[in-house]
Amino acid sequence: MTNQNPTDRLRNQIKEVVEELHLSPSVYQILKYPKHTFSVSIPLEKDDGTVENFTGYRAVHSDLLGPGKGGIRFHPDVNQEEVIALSMWMTLKTAILKLPFGGAKGGIIVDPNKLSKRELQQLSRQYVQNIEPVIGPQKDIPAPDVNTDGRVMGWMMDEFFKLRGRNVPGFITGKPPVIGGSEGRVEATGHGVVVNILQAMNKLGMDKGDNKVAIQGFGNVGSVTAQTLYEKGLNVVAVADIDAMVYDEEGLNIPEMIDYAKENGSLKGYTSNENSNEIFEVDCDIFVPAALENQITEQTAPKLKASIVAEAANGPTSGEGDQILAEKGVFVIPDILCNAGGVMVSSFEWMQNDSHDHWAEEVVNDRLEKDMAKAFEEVFSMKEANNETMRHAAYYLAVKRLGDAMFARGWVD
Missing domain, CATH: 3.40.50.720 (NAD(P)-binding Rossmann-like Domain)
Structure with missing residues (x-):
């Protein structure tokens, strides 16, 4: 077996399942590449008055099942290929859970431990300023990921509100509950x-x-x-x-x-x-x-x-x-x-924002447990039926649902 980067490995796994399911080759071609990738340069004024440039990315792999959904990570090893691969995983993840989302991901090449709180907040806000045209509650919904948390989501939400001139809480998930986040999301x-x-x-x-x-x-x-x-x-x-x-x-x-x-x-x-x-x-x-x-x-x-x-x-x-x-x-x-519990509760948060509701933590956790157990059972049953690994069964279910959705929407014959 030869070494492959995660994106190529994912593509090969998807292609294998498309062929196994006898789906149209167009299904693979649609899933092979992201719908769009966005690369931004962020000139950040540091506390000492100097300016340092940081590179950020946002990728939407698919919006077939709904708006893009995926986290934003701050890490020195972030790169465009990683962001694309992670957005592809999100597409498969939301399909397995039958969530009304596609797959997306974002990140900034930065070690957040080397920034002051002010610098980190300013970087977060400038990132949103740059990607604002491609995000929103019906387009692409960010969330926390590696080295980002509810505090960072709160800064980003505030900046998005300023740019749009109105309150749009469903644009981002993983927020603190006091500003529209869901209990149990952390x-x-x-x-x-x-x-x-x-x-x-x-x-x-x-x-x-x-x-x-x-x-x-x-x-x-x-x-x-x-x-x-x-x-x-x-x-x-x-x-x-x-x-x-x-x-x-x-x-x-x-x-x-x-x-x-x-x-x-x-x-x-x-x-x-x-x-x-x-x-x-x-x-x-x-x-x-x-x-x-x-x-x-x-x-x-x-x-x-x-x-x-x-x-x-x-x-x-x-x-x-x-x-x-x-x-x-x-x-x-x-x-x-x-690890799909995060996006599952993010979907709960998005629904609560849309209906102006707020669920108790017990309600969130109970629904999370039931829905995750159901998803596990579906994948396990597929594994047993086909004598395959859990990973192959999960890909099989996800790709089948995506292929069925493409057919239903007239994307493929």
Whole structure:
């Protein structure tokens, strides 16, 4: 197998499924490229009076099922190909969940830790100023992603209001509840990951109390996943962030670790830390990659001892790594299903904004759990019917729904 970038790998997977389903070749041609990509240069005046240019992107892969939907990330490794790949994953993700959205993604090449609060806010506002023509509640709806949160969404919403001259809360999701955000949105992705893990454990006959969990990544998704698993009685034995790994075969005190990470910025210095890359060698039954792309590779996949891999991050497994996991018989819950809780609750937020309603957190969480469990069951049933992996079954369902929608709209014969 040759090395491929995520975009090419996605295209090959989509093409394979289109051919398997005997769909019109036009379906693949439509899904092969994004509808549009937008690249912007943002000259930011720094606190010392100097000006530094930052590059930002926004891509809409598809608006077949509805307006584009996808997060905005701030990271030094952001690039246009990554943004396109992530927008393609969003198209598949929303199709699996039967949400009224297409796929989109955005980002800025920046290390937010090197900016002051004022600089970060100004960069966020200037980004919105630049992409304003291509976003909106019926065109493309941003949300948080890596290194962005409700505070950043609030700044962006405020800037969009100024540009439009009116209140348009549904233009962005992941906002603080006080300005129209949904209860439970911050925790939604992690909660969805846990729903998928519990569903998989049930299918595989695994008992909660007898299984060990290792989590790579301790940001929003990783920490919420760890906390929720901890509360549900699972034994989280290892957690790693970019600086360190913490391991205890008897189980970790997750609430204490979350407090420590918030206070110190990372897990470095919490007990006797080990190298974060050693997370792949931990003796565990469930492994949760909740960091960045391409973490489970041909180098790391052979080291994993887990029976279940729950992809809390987007694209954490390379093509080579995925093949190795399949050969080992590992039950992989693919990213386009596993981490879809965030976009699901974003859809709830969008609906609440549209109807000028506000749901209680219990209502949000109950609907999230039911809808995620239903989506898991549909993918699992497809897997069992075709004796395929969960990833292939998820792609099969998503592409079939997209193909059916294209036919219904007259895009293909």
